[in-house]
Amino acid sequence: MASRKEIEQIYDVFSKLLRLSLGEHFDFTCAFYNGDYSKTLEQAQKDKHEYILENIKFRKGMRVLDIGSGWGPMLKVIGEKGGKAVGITLSSDQVEVCKRHGLEAYLKDWKEMKAGEFGKFDGIISVGAFEHFSSPKEYLEGRQDDVYKQFFKLCHDTLPQGGRLYLQTSVWGENAPRYEDVSLKAPKNSNEYLLALLEKFFPGSYPPFGEKQVLENAIGFKTISVNTSTLDYIHTIKEWRKYGRKINFAKIVAVVKLLPHYITDKNFRYQIECFGRNVFTTMYKREVMHLTRIVFEKV
Numbered sequence: 001m002a003s004r005k006e007i008e009q010i011y012d013v014f015s016k017l018l019r020l021s022l023g024e025h026f027d028f029t030c031a032f033y034n035g036d037y038s039k040t041l042e043q044a045q046k047d048k049h050e051y052i053l054e055n056i057k058f059r060k061g062m063r064v065l066d067i068g069s070g071w072g073p074m075l076k077v078i079g080e081k082g083g084k085a086v087g088i089t090l091s092s093d094q095v096e097v098c099k100r101h102g103l104e105a106y107l108k109d110w111k112e113m114k115a116g117e118f119g120k121f122d123g124i125i126s127v128g129a130f131e132h133f134s135s136p137k138e139y140l141e142g143r144q145d146d147v148y149k150q151f152f153k154l155c156h157d158t159l160p161q162g163g164r165l166y167l168q169t170s171v172w173g174e175n176a177p178r179y180e181d182v183s184l185k186a187p188k189n190s191n192e193y194l195l196a197l198l199e200k201f202f203p204g205s206y207p208p209f210g211e212k213q214v215l216e217n218a219i220g221f222k223t224i225s226v227n228t229s230t231l232d233y234i235h236t237i238k239e240w241r242k243y244g245r246k247i248n249f250a251k252i253v254a255v256v257k258l259l260p261h262y263i264t265d266k267n268f269r270y271q272i273e274c275f276g277r278n279v280f281t282t283m284y285k286r287e288v289m290h291l292t293r294i295v296f297e298k299v
Helices: 004-022 041-055 073-080 092-100 136-140 144-158 191-201 210-216 230-244 249-264 266-276 279-285
Strands: 063-067 084-089 104-107 123-127 164-172 221-228 289-298
Touching (some): 041 164, 041 230, 063 073, 073 084, 136 144, 144 210, 144 221, 144 289, 191 266, 191 279, 230 279, 230 289
Parallel strands (some): 063 084, 084 104, 123 164
Antiparallel strands (some): 164 289, 221 289
């Protein structure tokens, strides 16, 4: 799994700039267009929230655990709808932002969490975090399935009978190259090179091999639905980039504060190259990666 240091390298460094572009509690995860790309980004994110709540059978008074809660978009929505949400994340910046706005979030690794540690929950959600749960090292050592089994065991032990888990994650697609071939020495426009850049952007993270690997490790759960929405992610990234290009004084100041990172940190320069090359969109368009939404129910 990506370590706290690696997660903070991704999210904390860019936090101020991202929040100035997309809002204090922005969703840094795929929106829900469901084929209707006339929607605004804001509406598509609201529709995602509703889709998630509908699929965990949310009701007023329900307690929901958000594993990988980010800057708190789902924590905020659940609270506004009369529920009680608790989030865990490895980003200290995300915890600080959530707490500043009265949301309950903790700096916690799910692998160190015990069932019942934060009380009883009626539902669990994990949106855009699952792809960070296994590291390349764990994959190469043949431990990736064990990591996922541990995650599902935690969820199973935490949920009541019939409780639901909503999982949204990126997975490897049919055109993903072998990990052993991923290299910054590969041709610049090759999948192997672009994935090497992506590994610099998301250090310590290695997604599962399609929905199949996720489903095979979901012991103690039945699958309610699987929704593959790669086009939704391509369009979400397109909309994010529009917001990112809007300039104001606060964003200029935030960019200037990042300059020391650019000068002193080679990995940061790779991360900027990743943005500049729009690697995320390319990987989805080339079917190197897919976006999937899966709903489970405890049996």
